[in-house]
Amino acid sequence: MQRSERQGQAFTITATFGYTLDLFSNCLIIGRNLRQAMITNLSTLILITIISVLIIKDKFVVGMALVRIN
DSSP: OOHHHHHHHHHHHHHHHHHHHHHHHHHHHHHHHHHHHHHHHHHHHHHHHHHHHHHHHHHHHHHHHHHHHO
16 A cells, blocks of 8 residues: 555544544534533423412412301
């Protein structure tokens, strides 16, 4: 094998490895962003659920009080 041929192969391997690494890091960044978005959405959903439960509970308590008054 000639020297230039070996250098070409080494360059190809390095370029492929670098490209794969780049793709992998992009996937990690996208994954992290997705995870943060999911956590944000989840916390918002939990907050909305808690508020809804509290509102429904308050209305239920008010309704029970009205029934007791009547």
